[in-house]
Amino acid sequence: MKIPESPEAFREYVRSWLQNHYAAFAQQWGDQADPRNLDFRRAWEDTLCAHGWAGLGWPREYGGHALDLARQAIFHEEHALCGAPLGINIIGHGILGPTLLHFGSESQKRRFIPEILANRAVWCQGYSEPGSGSDLASLRSRAERVGEEWLLNGHKVWTSFADRADWCFVLARTDNSVPVHKGLSFFLVDMRQPGVRVEPIRQLTGDAEFCEVFFEDVRIEDACLVGKPGDGWRIAMAAASFERGTYFLPRLVRFRQELAALRAEIAERAAGVAVATLGAWHRRWARLATDSHVLRLKAEQALDAAMSGAPPGPEGSTTKLLWSEAHQRLLELAIEVRGDDLLQVDGGGRQGALLQHAWLWTRAETILAGTSEIQRNIVAERMLGLPKGG
Amino acid sequence: MSADTDIELGLLTDSAQRFLAERRDMFIQGAGAQHGRSAALWRECVELGWLLTCVPAERDGAGMGTAAAAALLEVVGASLLPLPVADGVAAATLHAALHTDAFGETDVQQWLQGEQLTGIVQGTVVRHAFTDTALRLQWREAALHVEKVNVSHAGFGVDPLVPVGRPGSVRAAAQTPCEESLWQAYAARRRALLLAEALGAALGALELAVEYARERSQFGRAIGSYQAIKHPLANHRMALDDARLALHDACAAIDVAPADTGTEARLLMAELLVQEAVHATVEGAIQTHGALGFTWECPLHFHFKRVKQIGACLRQKHDQAVILERLWHLAA
Numbered sequence: 001m002k003i004p005e006s007p008e009a010f011r012e013y014v015r016s017w018l019q020n021h022y023a024a025f026a027q028q029w030g031d032q033a034d035p036r037n038l039d040f041r042r043a044w045e046d047t048l049c050a051h052g053w054a055g056l057g058w059p060r061e062y063g064g065h066a067l068d069l070a071r072q073a074i075f076h077e078e079h080a081l082c083g084a085p086l087g088i089n090i091i092g093h094g095i096l097g098p099t100l101l102h103f104g105s106e107s108q109k110r111r112f113i114p115e116i117l118a119n120r121a122v123w124c125q126g127y128s129e130p131g132s133g134s135d136l137a138s139l140r141s142r143a144e145r146v147g148e149e150w151l152l153n154g155h156k157v158w159t160s161f162a163d164r165a166d167w168c169f170v171l172a173r174t175d176n177s178v179p180v181h182k183g184l185s186f187f188l189v190d191m192r193q194p195g196v197r198v199e200p201i202r203q204l205t206g207d208a209e210f211c212e213v214f215f216e217d218v219r220i221e222d223a224c225l226v227g228k229p230g231d232g233w234r235i236a237m238a239a240a241s242f243e244r245g246t247y248f249l250p251r252l253v254r255f256r257q258e259l260a261a262l263r264a265e266i267a268e269r270a271a272g273v274a275v276a277t278l279g280a281w282h283r284r285w286a287r288l289a290t291d292s293h294v295l296r297l298k299a300e301q302a303l304d305a306a307m308s309g310a311p312p313g314p315e316g317s318t319t320k321l322l323w324s325e326a327h328q329r330l331l332e333l334a335i336e337v338r339g340d341d342l343l344q345v346d347g348g349g350r351q352g353a354l355l356q357h358a359w360l361w362t363r364a365e366t367i368l369a370g371t372s373e374i375q376r377n378i379v380a381e382r383m384l385g386l387p388k389g390g
Numbered sequence: 391m392s393a394d395t396d397i398e399l400g401l402l403t404d405s406a407q408r409f410l411a412e413r414r415d416m417f418i419q420g421a422g423a424q425h426g427r428s429a430a431l432w433r434e435c436v437e438l439g440w441l442l443t444c445v446p447a448e449r450d451g452a453g454m455g456t457a458a459a460a461a462l463l464e465v466v467g468a469s470l471l472p473l474p475v476a477d478g479v480a481a482a483t484l485h486a487a488l489h490t491d492a493f494g495e496t497d498v499q500q501w502l503q504g505e506q507l508t509g510i511v512q513g514t515v516v517r518h519a520f521t522d523t524a525l526r527l528q529w530r531e532a533a534l535h536v537e538k539v540n541v542s543h544a545g546f547g548v549d550p551l552v553p554v555g556r557p558g559s560v561r562a563a564a565q566t567p568c569e570e571s572l573w574q575a576y577a578a579r580r581r582a583l584l585l586a587e588a589l590g591a592a593l594g595a596l597e598l599a600v601e602y603a604r605e606r607s608q609f610g611r612a613i614g615s616y617q618a619i620k621h622p623l624a625n626h627r628m629a630l631d632d633a634r635l636a637l638h639d640a641c642a643a644i645d646v647a648p649a650d651t652g653t654e655a656r657l658l659m660a661e662l663l664v665q666e667a668v669h670a671t672v673e674g675a676i677q678t679h680g681a682l683g684f685t686w687e688c689p690l691h692f693h694f695k696r697v698k699q700i701g702a703c704l705r706q707k708h709d710q711a712v713i714l715e716r717l718w719h720l721a722a
Contacts, residue, residue, distance in 0.1 A: 263721070279715070286717035290659045294632045297639055318628050373617065380620035383627055384600045387615040 003065065011074045018082040021047065026083075035085040036207060036357060038164065042122075045087030049119040054093060058101060062113045069245050069307045076246050080253035088161050092116045092123035096169055098242035103186075103227050103235050112167075112188070124165035126156040126189070126213060127236065133158075134374045136171075137180045137233060143172040143187060143220065150174075150220040152189065155212070158368070162198045162211035165191050170215070171236055174229045184232030188224040189215070205360045241316075245306035248319055252295050255327060258358075259285070259292055262334050269337060284333050291326035295319065314382040317375040324365040324372065331359040399458050402443070403465050409438065410469035417472055417551065418692060428520050429507040432473050436504025440475060441482035444579070444645075449486040456579050456641035460586035464634075467590025468597075470692050472551040474518040476583035477510040478502065481527065484568075484576040488534065494564035496538040498525060509541060511557045513706050517699075519544050519555035526557060527576075534568035549699040551692060575648035578657055581704065582641050585664040588700040589634060592668035595693035596626055599675035602682075613678075622674050629667035636660040655720045658713050665710065668697045 004010045025047055026033040029040050048054065056072045058064025067075075087093070097116045100108055115121035132139040141154020152172055162168065168189045175183035191198070195218040200208035227235055266281050273281075298319050305315070334355060335342065342348045348355065366372045380386040413431065435441075443459040445451020452458075459479045466475050482502050493499055500506040509519040511526035519541045526537040540558035547554045600623060603614030613619050640660040643653040672694040676683035683690050 279711075282718040283711060283714035286714040286721070287662070289717060289721055290636075290662055293656070293659050294636055294663065297635045298632070301635065318631065321628065322632070373621070376621045376624045377617070379624040379628060380614075384614075384620075384623055386600065386603060386620045386623065387612045389615050389617065 003067065003071075007070060007074060010071055011078060014075050014078045015082070017051075018078055018084065021051070022082050022084045035354070038088055038161075038209075041085045042088050042119075042164070044084055045089055046119050048087070049117060054117045054119070055097065055113075058097065058113070062101065062109055063117045069303060072246055073249055073303055076249040077253055080250035081257075086250060087119075088164060089116070089119055089122040091125050091160070092119075092121065092167075094243045094247070095125065095239050096123045096167075099169075099235060099239040100226065102238065102242075103231070105223075105226075107223065108188070108226065121166045122161065122164055124159050124162045124168045124191075124211075124213075126159055126162075126168045126170035128158045129155060130157050134371060136236075137184070139171060139173065139184070141170065141172040141215065143170075143174050143185060145174070148222055150187065150222065150225065152187065152195075152215045152218040152220055154215050156215075157201075157210075157212050159211050159213050160209055162191070162213050163200050163208075167191055168213065169226075171232050174232075178230070181233045182230055184236075185229045186226040186232040186235045187220050188226065189218060189220055190224075193218065195219075204363065205357055241312040244312050244316060245303045247316075248295070248299055248302075248323060251323055251327075252292070252299055255292055255295065255323070255330065258330055258334065259288060262288075262330065262337065265334070265337050269339070281333070281337060284329070288326060288330050288333070291322065291329075295323055295326070298322070314378050317370070317378045320370065321372055321375045321379075324362075327365055328362040331355075331362045335359050395454065395458070398452070398454065399461055402452070402454075402458065403461050405438070406440070406462055406465045407469075409434075410465065410471055413471075414469050418470060418689065428473065431471075432507040433504040435471075435473060435475060436478070436502070441478045441502060442486075443479055444483040445486040451482075451486060455645050456582060457638040459579075459583055460637055460641050463583045463586035464590035464593065467587035467592075467696070468594035470551060470591065470594070470689075470696060472518065472549075473507070474510055476580060476587050477518075479583055480576050480580035481510075483579060484534070484572060487572050487575075488566060488568060490566050492564060492566045493536055495562035496525065496536045496564050497523070497562075498536055498564075501525065509553075509555070511539065512703055514556065515547075515703065516541050516555045516557055517552060517703065519553045523561060524555070524557060529568060529570070529573035532567060532570070533565045534573065535563065535565045538562040547699055548702075549692075549695040551696070552699060571649045575644060578640075578644045578648055578653065581661070582637060582644060582657060584700055584704060585637055585661060588668045588697050588704075589630060589637065589664055591693045591696040591700070592626075592671040593630055595672045595675035595690055595697075596623070596630065598688075598690055598693075599623060599626075599678040602679055619678060623678065626667065626671040626674050629663070630671060633660065633663035633667040636663050651720055655717060658717055658720070661704065661708075662710065662713050662717075665701060665704070669701060672697045 004013050025044060032040055034040060055064035056067045056075055057069065058066070060066050093116060097113060100112055112121065127136060129139045129141060141152065141156065143150045143152045152170065154172060168191050170187045170189050171184050172187060173183050174185040195216045197214040199212045201210045201212060202208045203210060263285060266285060270278055302315055302319065338348065338355060342352050342356065347353060381388055416427065417431065439452060440462060442451035443454050443462060444456055447453035463476055485498070485502060491499060497506055497508055501508045507520050509516040509524035511524050516524040522541050523538050524541050526539055528535045538561045540561060541555040542558040544553060544555040603619050603623060604612055606613050637660040640657040643650070643656045647653050675690055676694060679688060679690060682688050
């Protein structure tokens, strides 16, 4: 891959590459080119990686392109604009890779980074447990030192793509004698070994992207401990900040695209509805366009902050809240405008099914990656200095 | 924004904050308004150079953008200063762009130089009616028309710190050629700065509410530790931050292309967000204070009333439904 010098030329290059390759790729898949189809998503992600579109911001010595954040942002934006779906190894590319490059040993980098770049190793994230959701630090999975190895026992839940993952990074308790945050360690666990059991969880959309993962006497070599025992919480918190500046870009592009489609739909259905209804639709649409405008300004602000090296603050929480709640309002309006028959009787064919799927998905968006309630606690405590709850 | 302008802006807002903090008790206790003290305060504000914030350096101004003036107005709003600073900044910027002093007997000059404190006519209302005359600025047929009018029915609206009245008969008039885009810039800038003042007044209320939620204890804990209290406060903080972001974006657009429909849309979105945020914030701040928030002694009601008064001033023929419908059409 040859990287053009100026940002404009880079954007042009990325756009034309994606237009050429994605259109041809999607055509090959025909009816199966569907964002709900995980095989399709994996195959596109493989294609991107095979052409070198991975590790954009990673150092060259580990196979990355060392692009600055502005160029990474351009890629993520253009990728979403061309209509291509997100991959299924977003956790490997977005979280684990940067975490290893930052906290991993030299041998861990040499061993795992090339596998992610080639998309040969798909990663999942083993954090939440049945008893530890919002209060993550209370988690009870245990890893015990046995000779030169660790023995892992525990039960993780809401683990995205675990049934397709080759590896999982796991937060487990290694010390019960210290305060909860300090007794956790960060392990890399091979999912293809005895003692690992994955059970998909069927979601309200009907799909099963989340899983439960059971670890029963799973052996972990010492070389798969990242950092030192007890570093787990610190590493996990830092890991969550590596996508700062770019995480929301594809989601914001999608928001804009859905907004444009909704506008066209409202115009198309204008003649068939009451004047009062149409006025209300216009107003709700314009309010959502305002949300979209603010989200874009917030994304620019976050990118500037990340590029200037400012430490991550609670602004990720404010963007997540605005995006997830506005996205629910957007899809609620889209369903209403589409007409009540969609939910009652006919399903609306393929387009209707996609809309319903996106609509149902928005119910997860205010829950996953920190519920709205937890995000508001973060804003209140870190931005306003209000005391923690008892 | 470059590092230099950041520093300049910091100096401007810090000095304004100090200046206003020292005088705040005076103008809050002066509810009922003594004209002499207000006129002296106006002169001091003008001498600090506030009105020249957006006037180009070659016209002896500070040469800063409208966003800088918005930051200043936020400080003014938070202090509850009851003077027409937003009107003054917008008018001084227009005045400098016109390259003329041809305002005859209308007192525009005296007002902008701090020699006289005059109210400004907005539709059917004179805000800051400290004296028996006011200024009316209008644009028609490629000219700026300035009138000095009598003020009738002087008194107070909901805000006990800002005297108001009705515009009456014309005492003096002047006109000067003025491009439409200059007038549009004036009108947009004035609107943006009034929004910034309301934002500041609401921010002041939020600070009081947060402080109270930290200190007031019930059931053995600070009430700010309860989610029923802390989540609304978090919402208000985020709404104010988003509104400011949109407002400063609109200010930048006003500086570059005041007559553009894109600028109009950006200002409308900012107006929508500011209006939503400031009303929710001052209402919530009173609720957070419980019965204390309902007393005259607690200064919250001044913030509440300032927000409600500016809100009403801007809403004339420009309510939420009108803004949203306009945004729908502008997006076509």
